[in-house]
Amino acid sequence: MGGINLEVFKFGTYLLFPIGIMYYFGTNLDNRFTVHDFWPKPEECNKLPQDREEIKAEYERIVARQKLRQ
Numbered sequence: 001m002g003g004i005n006l007e008v009f010k011f012g013t014y015l016l017f018p019i020g021i022m023y024y025f026g027t028n029l030d031n032r033f034t035v036h037d038f039w040p041k042p043e044e045c046n047k048l049p050q051d052r053e054e055i056k057a058e059y060e061r062i063v064a065r066q067k068l069r070q
Contacts, residue, residue: 049055 049058
């Protein structure tokens with residue numbers, strides 16, 4: 001059987017292996033696991049109207065589109 005040195009080595013391995021894995025996968029996530037161009041750019045997204053005039057213009061656009069369908 002192994003002595004105290006083997007037990008210390010096993011304890012260190014049991015302790016440092018999960019910590020090392022968590023450190024590897026927990027740091028620098030943006031560069032390691034990103035998918036480039038996954039999210040659309042802000043200019044490619046739909047924009048919600050913010051003020052009364054924009055809401056009215058959007059409503060009129062929707063009504064005009066519905067009238068064309070009928």
